[in-house]
Amino acid sequence: MCGAPPRPIQKKFNETSNYFPAIFPIKTGSHLSLVESPMSLLLPTTIVGSYAQPDWLIDRKRLGERFPPRVRAQELWRVAPEWLEQAQDDATLLAIRDQEAAGLDIVTDGEVRRESYSNRFATALEGVDLDNPGTALDRSGHPNPVPRVVGKIRRKHAVQVRDVQFLRAHTDRQIKITVPGPFTMAQQAQNDFYGSLEEMAMDYAVAVNAEIQDMFAAGADVVQIDEPYMQARPDAAREYGIRVLNRALEGVTGTTAVHICFGYAAVIHARPSGYSFLPELCECKACQISLETAQSRLDCSVLEKLPNKQIMLGVLDLSTNEIETPDEVAARIRRALPHVPAENLIIAPDCGFKYLPREVAFGKMKAMVDGARLVRAELGAQA
């Protein structure tokens, strides 16, 4: 049902969409004639979503000392509100250029504009009271302030379309954008309105669906839905998780991915030996499933349970600042090869880079690209 992983196809830069400040030269002319050799189309590399934000933009120490924000956390930004968007744009360019310099095939905006992966979208919706937030248990079991749902969840307007347009305008590579999943957002809210969590999650799904359609229309090559709480709350996920996820993907024809994980290594330290919610994802409409295998040393035979999916294979351990060698990365890729055809593998970190120092994030990204190259060459030699 899903085609080959996204290929690094060159897109023409659309001059008319360049209404953003270009503090870096935009690749034009000869740079556009990139022709990838067939071999380089195997094992494309990408990040899960977030890149390390600069210290001058956000108070990373405070960010790291608290649970990921579910309501807004304006106090974390170091830049005054009137200059914040400009600063976030500039920091996004840095994130894009770092990914390009490291050699990634599919780049994201680094989620530089977000305080957490989910709250930028979740707090923009109608039906939530942010001034009088509620409480929900985080996946660690600790209470965290969350949006209090007091009315019907509805998307008032597109939330991340400008983010996609900005990214599209500033790179020639394939682009991916992430959006929080409906199941996860429902777990990160206090329900004071709906008769059931499923009903609430379904309205989140309608909002996510509209956003996904808009993000593809704005030029996204891949849209990734982040659903880490499917792993954290497997019983509820089994009950209605796939239904709401598929509602979010209804009518979507572009390449979609779902990321599930064990939580940020910086926040959730322990790793179980395997996923509690995995084979069930066969039933979801997304093409790609993003999983972590590095820190958890996942038994990759479990990947055979997702025969109809491409696997975004997590090969970077984000619990340590130690930068992997390309050989280590290559070994982690090889672990998956007996269980997933190489054509169906996309190479990625375990999770987001948000809490890593920038130089570490860059080093790991580079090692990942070099490790993928090693295995690509081996596969070419075998072919």
Ligand SMILES: [Zn+2]
């Ligand atoms: Zn994750």
